[in-house]
Amino acid sequence: MTQLSRRSVLLGIGAVGAFLAIDLGALAYANKWIGPGSLTRETFMDGFRTVFGLHPGFRRNHAKGVVVNGYFDSNGNGRELSKAALFTPGRTPVIGRFSLSGGNPMMADAPATARGLGLAFAFPDATQWRMALLNLPVFVDHSPQGFYDRLLASKTDPATGKPDPVAMSAFNKAHPESVAAMALIKQHPPTAGFADSTYSSLITFFFVNDEGVRTPVRWAFVPMQAAIPPLPGTTNSLFDALVRQMRSGPLRWRLLLTVGQPGDPIADATLVWPGDRRTVDAGVLTLTTIETEAPGNARDVNFDPLVLPDGIEPSDDPLLSARSAVYAASYRARTGEPKSPSAVQVDEVAP
């Protein structure tokens, strides 16, 4: 048996202590238990809970929604810009989800609430392409911090039923880019319903074609029909109108790819591109069926904007990684929570 000396005992304990200090220190730093405080996904999760309350089983934002299915018919024109499989002439299936902005899955529909459309083309194949689009001409924030600040400032004061004006004016002072974006959005009032809304990528992506040419592109789905007017005074007025309209036939949108020019803002979704930019008509999105959120349909899809096919690449827009991270946190949280029925029950919508 080796004789233990005091020196060797201290040496061993010291080395173990030093190793554990470095090991646990690195663990704590990576987990942001120590070190400089900054935005994490949990900051956003807490923010959504503060502003909207906790609604187990639902998305933390765009909580109210309905599921749609259909296909995209490509005319092949998109191949000029991208080698993505979606642009090969022919038909690609798609699943999607219409939604309203906000974390309360039971809120009443309001025309001014931002409308979302999540799409997952070629789901669940390796060539799939997911996107989350809005019926806005630009996004309201250009940074994750801006989004977070606006989220908190927009919290409804229970006494007045409106956001606190002091908090809102403080936000406006700190975020002139959002004030400018709001002014621009006001010039494009919302349409009658989901069916006649234009849904835009807002964020810029790089399209890469067969020759390897990278082009900055923004895109939008432009409606090919008018919307039947929502019945006033009903909680789900916009969603019900969408359900009724889809019962009488499919809805269509034309996919327009807008080609950026050198100098156009790439990493700032609050800034518009000049109106004369060339567009490419890439084909038609047809939504044929609508269904209630349920296990295994688009309810269980995270419309992470970074699920991109070969031929589409992310830009440096800081919102992209942040959205991917926060969507992942929301997905993890809600998949582990008990579920309750969604507000929009397709079968219960009166004819």
Add this chain to the structure above:
Amino acid sequence: MTAPARYPLRTRILHWLTAVLVFSMLLIGFAMVNSIGSYASLRAVHMSLGIIVLLIVVVRAANRFTHRVPTLPGTVGWLEHKVVIGSELLLYALLLAQPLVGWAMVSATGKPVVVFGSVSLPRIAPFDADLYFTLRQTHSLLAYTLVVVIAAHVSAVLLHTLTLRDRMLSRMAFANSATSERASVHSAIGEHSNAASNTGRHGRTRRHR
């Protein structure tokens, strides 16, 4: 005192490669789920390294059967010997399970599993949100278990080497490997050299008490 027997060079290389990769993977994993701006890029690195770890662990597990294990120092008693065997098995199991759980977890979200920028791997689990959640929780649980087991592994080797002065670390080290390399090569090819015959099934010295 003669130089202790060592693991074959290929085993030592695989060991330290795993050590560096797994340490990086744990840090990247913890950092990415707390990062907003770097999440996307860290996630891509994490998934690619995860596949490399999986490949290396499979190679290591196969390699483990190609050679005998160098003798453990006499300071390892029978109870600790059982712990050594158990913790080695546990580490192999964890290192094999963790990348597979990660791969299956991404598969269950219905997302394509893309590594190294553009290599598309098959999905190994069905699209199922409940399954995803179970796998996601398991992935975190295994990560923290790895942190604890690796910390115990390193601490035990440090205490043996520095406090008991039994040259435990030398079995896996590279320095001054000339003398011991011969011994471990013999044991690797199963010759009845002194080193090999002195080694029990799990590398414990057969000692007469």
